[in-house]
Amino acid sequence: MKYLTLCAALLAAPAAAQETPQNATREEGLAAWERIFTVTSHPRCTNCHVGDSGQPMWEGLGYKPDAVHGMNVQAGESRIGAESITCDACHVTSAAANTVPHAPPHIDDAWRLPPVELDWLGKTSAEVCAQLRDPDTNDGHDIASLVDHLRNSAFVAWGFTPGAGRSAPEGSLDALVHDVNLWGAAGTPCATN
Ligand code: HEC
Ligand code: HEC
Structure with missing residues (x-):
């Protein structure tokens, strides 16, 4: 009987860990935010999450820090390079692994x-925190729809499993989703307020 109870507890544990938290303290929320920021500040994300320059970045695989994308690639206002050469001229759409x-x-x-x-490129933790909790600067999302994006975006999935010798952010997509929910349950605190 004891053995069965133990088995049931072990089986239930992973599910419980993934439950959406309903309440969290400010401290728990801030700690969750810092873990979120280690992901959003990772080059696998910031190489694309660049601003007005429209120039994506290259990092790792022997490139110097702050290397901009070679071949003078400019995403332009279209963000896909429609004004010069489009991203898909080289970055094809394919579900195959990158090797x-x-x-x-x-x-x-x-x-x-x-x-x-x-x-997000080069921004502080407090700056990105303020950006991501505000629908005016996060592409119009609340926490639930941010989580939805994280779960379903092929970009985010690739960021955690880039393959081909590229490094990935610490943790996992599940851990990131859990932290964003925790941060939301705490009222999206940022260190500055
Ligand atoms: C290849 C470029 C690219 C990479 C790499 C990338 N993103 Fe994005 N990201 C986008 C685009 C494009 C959008 C705008 C929404 C869309 O078109 O899907 C976006 C939007 C977002 C949003 C806001 C939600 C929304 O709908 O706009 C979040 C949060 C996000 N990305 C997280 C990440 C994280 C975390 C990583 C790294 C693990 C990452 N992204 C890597 C291209 C990228
Ligand atoms: C002429 C071909 C070409 C075009 C056009 C191009 N890229 Fe690239 N891109 C590459 C190559 C090649 C790499 C890999 C470089 C390496 O790792 O040595 C790359 C890598 C990247 C990376 C780095 C991914 C990472 O984190 O390691 C990003 C981000 C990126 N491209 C964004 C874009 C965007 C956005 C566009 C369109 C505005 C674009 N690229 C257009 C060839 C291209």
């Missing part, structure tokens, strides 16, 4: 830059 170092990464979506307001 070849230095090849243009591909995902099962059209490769492009996010809207300018989602510029």
Whole structure:
């Protein structure tokens, strides 16, 4: 009987860990935010989450820090390079795994830059925190729809499993989703307020 109870508890544990938190203290929320920021400040995300310059970044695989995308690639106002050469001229749409170092990464979506307001490159934790909790600067999302994006975006999935020798942010997509929910349950606190 004891054995059965133990088994039931072990089976229930992973599900419980993934439950959406309903309440959280400010301290728990701030700690969750800091873990979120280690992801959003990782080059796998900031290489695309750039601002007005419209120039994506290259990082790792031997590139120097702050290397901008080669071949003078400019995303332009279209954010897909429609004004010069489009991203999909090289970054094809394909669900196949990325295996070849230095090849243009591909995902099962059209490769492009996010809207300018989602510029995270070089920003502090407090700046990105304020950006991401405000629908005016996070592409119009509340916490539930942010979580939805994280769960369903081919960009985010690729960021955690880029392959081809590229590093990934610490943790996992599940952990990130859990932290965003925790941050939301705490009222999206930022260190500054
Ligand atoms: C190849 C470029 C690219 C990469 C890499 C990328 N993103 Fe994005 N991201 C986008 C685009 C484009 C959007 C705008 C929404 C859309 O078109 O899907 C976006 C939007 C977002 C949003 C706001 C939700 C929304 O609907 O606008 C979040 C949050 C986000 N990305 C998180 C991440 C995280 C976390 C990573 C790294 C693990 C990452 N992104 C890597 C392109 C990228
Ligand atoms: C002429 C071909 C070409 C075009 C056009 C192009 N890219 Fe790339 N891109 C590449 C190659 C090649 C790499 C890989 C470079 C390497 O790792 O040595 C790359 C890598 C990237 C990376 C780095 C991914 C990472 O985190 O390692 C981003 C971000 C990126 N491209 C965004 C874009 C965007 C956005 C556009 C359109 C505005 C675009 N690229 C257009 C060839 C291209």
